[in-house]
Amino acid sequence: MPSILSLIQNENMKIYRRIGTWFMIALLALSTLAGALITKATHKEPKNWKAEVASEIKEMEAQLSEEKVPKMYKNHLEQQLKINEYRLEHNIKPVASNTFWGYLVSSADIIALITLFTIIVAAGSVANEFSWGTIKLLLIRSASRTKILLSKYIAALLFALCMLLLLFVFSSxxxxxxxxxxNIREPYLAYQNGTVVEKSMLLHVMQVYALNCVDLVMMTTFAFMISAVFRNHSLAVGLATFALFAGPQITTLLAMKFDWAKYLLFANTDLTQYIDGTPLVEGMTMPFSMMMLLIYFVIFNALTWFIFRKRDIAA
Amino acid sequence: MNPLLQLKNVRKDIGKKTIIHDLSLEVFPGEVFGFLGPNGAGKTTTIRMIVGLMGITSGDVLINGISIQKDFEKAIQHVGAIVENPEMYKFLTGYQNLLHYARMTKGVTKERIDEVVKLVGLEKRIHDKVKTYSLGMRQRLGLAQALLHRPSLLILDEPTNGLDPAGIREIRDYLRKLAKEEGLGIIVSSHLLSEMEMMCDRFAIIQHGRLVGIESVQELSKQAQKVLLTVKPVEQALTVIKNIYPHMNITSAKQGIEVSIDYEEIPSLNAALVSENIKVYGIQVLTKSLEERFLEMTGGNEIA
Incomplete structure (x- = not known):
């Protein structure tokens, strides 16, 4: 019986020996370069950052003095206010997008592209075996279907991890x-237990990356499921991409009218809403979202596994 | 001798339709077993059930006595197979394809890969991408992946498909050698009947998902069949034969008299003729070809 490691090695060979994969990597490198050049060309340096921060503070104070500010939003405003005051006090410039760290933080937006690529790879790793007919020779070895499926899933996530590392390296x-x-020594200002603290910028970037990966993992798992159920690559990529881009918007619309929208997957994928924003539906908390994500994750994987294990291979 | 492969009342339902009806057969080490049937008879479905690609509705498949349903991983490690066309990863080289399958079984070394490549005669092209291969070369690569882990049961669906006559002969000799010298059990399915006749020791003929019959090549030549007698004088001989077998169809052809009798009865017929002072110049057994037998058993090549 083969070890899971050699199965993953096989899957890796099938991912990286294809030209399409290298095309994706090239595209990733290109978009980091394009992003940097566009930022450099369009960014306008504020004449006096202190004056701008001061005017922001005034605005926030005005908002806070209003009566009907929701509690969550109020907390958020108070934190931002404290941080801004700290900036003026200690002469720490806000992180502009045309600095090393500012650019690195905004490079996290490119993770959407990585999500798309990982969806393509994950959906392909199951569906292509069917359309190529290679599934027959793959499943008549002394490796259980569970093991083969797991190796494909792990290989897809490793691909995502590899792309994230590349994104980080390219962007840096x-x-x-x-x-x-x-400005590499610039600190990140965070609000913790009522005080503003200076933290490592690198850690902050990693946190932003990690939060952006929730979508990545969930959509990859979703695409993997569709691919195992329908054995169709285009369908899996199409559905997962559609969900990725239209899902959050539909969920936001629903959330304005219905409370139950909080149980939808996309109401919970954006965890930054608890860190610097307001939750989609009042009463939602970080643990609630984590729980919902876990439930979806388990359901997707269980369905994939159940169907792949039972299926008659007639391709 | 213990059978390598046992099918015990294997049945497959798809929806409400029964595709395979309680199929039972056994394949032994050292034999080449032919799997025959018209299109749509259920050959491929049966092969898919043997290798675990399809579930079995009822009954069981045992490989070396291990149930494919209860202990798939253990049972399948004795099996090497090509199911339908040998589809490989076209963007990989032949060697990378073999490496892929080698990693899926413990104990397949690089030396073994080289050995198998040499065996199927692909040394010159093994490092080329599979998309540049001809059908015959893919067939050879398919055979290589099936042999990689030294299986004791080899299952080949249409193994000579796409090969030229020299290639067919080569594969046929090689399969016979594997069976005789290394004691492999080999299941071959094909609709090239003359090909099967030269390759196989026994045949199963299936139709409409049912086993119509299992025959060995020797049996095939021993069954009730036609015997061509070259005798003189012909008229006298005809009377003698009519006396012994009053109900027999006798045709007198240009070459002699054709009679239909059992193999075992040939000597006594000869004795009877000789005792009547008829000169017997030749007794030729007209072996029924597999094709005739196949058409006889399946009633023509209808698609169910």
């Missing part, structure tokens, strides 16, 4: 070249 290099590294 591009950011350093285009924006310079003078």
């Amino acid at each position: 290099v591009v950011g350093a070249i285009v924006f310079g590294i003078e």
Whole structure:
């Protein structure tokens, strides 16, 4: 019986020996470069950042003095206010998008592209075996279907991880070249237990990356399921991509009218809503969203596993 | 001798339709077993059930005595197979394809891969991408992946498909050698009947998902069949034969007299003729070809 490691090695070979994969990597590198150049070309440096921060503070104070501010939003405003005051006090410039760290934080938006690529790879790893007919030779070895499915899933997630690392490396290099590294010692200001603390910017970037990966993991799992159920690559990629881009908007619309929208997957994928924003539906908390994500994750995987294990291979 | 493969009342229902009806057969080490049937008879479905690609509705498949349903991983490690066309990863080289399958079984070394590549005669092209291969070369690569882990049961669906006559002969000799020298049990399905006749020791003929019959090549030549007698004088011989077998169809052809009798009765017929002072110049057994037998058993090549 083969070890799971050699099965993953096989899946990796099937991912990285295809030209399409290298095309994706090239596209990723290109978009980091394009993002940096566009930022450099369009960014306007504020004349006096202190004056701007001061005017922001005034605005926030005005909002806070109003009566009907929701409690969650009020907390958020108070935190931002404290941080801004801290900036003025300690002479720490806000992180502009045309600095090394600012660019690195905004590079997290490119994770949507990685999500799309991972959906393509994950959906393909099951559906392609069917359309190529290779599934027959794959499943008549002394490896259980569970093991083979698991190796494919792990290989897809490893691909995502690899792309994330590449994104980080590409963005760091591009950011350093285009924006310079003078501000590399800049701290990240966070609000913790009632006080503002200076934290490592690197850790902050990693946190932003991690939060953006929730979508990535959920949509990859979803695409993997569709691919195992319908054995059709285009269908899996199409559905997962549609869900990825239209899902949050539909959920937001529903959330304005109905409370039950909070049980929908996309109401919970954006965890940043608890860190610097307001929850979609009042009363939602981080643990609630984590729980919902876990439930969806288990359902998707269980369905995939159940169907793949039972299916008659007639391709 | 213990059978390598046992099918015990294997049945397959798809929806309400029964595709395979209680099929039972056994394949032994050292034999090449032919699987015959018209299109749509259920050959491929049966093969898919044997290798675990399809579930079995009732009954069981045992490989080396291990149930494919209860202990798939253990049972399947003795099996090498090509199911329908040998479909490979076209964007990989032949060697990478073999490496892929080698990793899926413990104990397949690089040396073994080289050995198998040499065996199927692909040394020159093994590092080329499979998309550049001809059908015959893919067939050879398919055979290579099936042999990689030294299986004791080899299942080949249409193994000579796409090969030229020299290639067919080569594969046929090689399969016979594997069966005789290494004691493999080999199941071959094909609709090239003359091909099967030269390759196989026994045949199962299935139709409409039912086993119509199992025959060995020797049996095939021993069954009630036609015997061509070259005798003189012909008229006298005809009377003698009519006396012994009053109900027999006798045709006198240009070459002699054709009679239909059992193999075992040939000597006594000869004795009777000789005792009547008829000169017997030749007794030729006209072996029924597999094709005739096949058409006789399946009633023509209808698609159910």
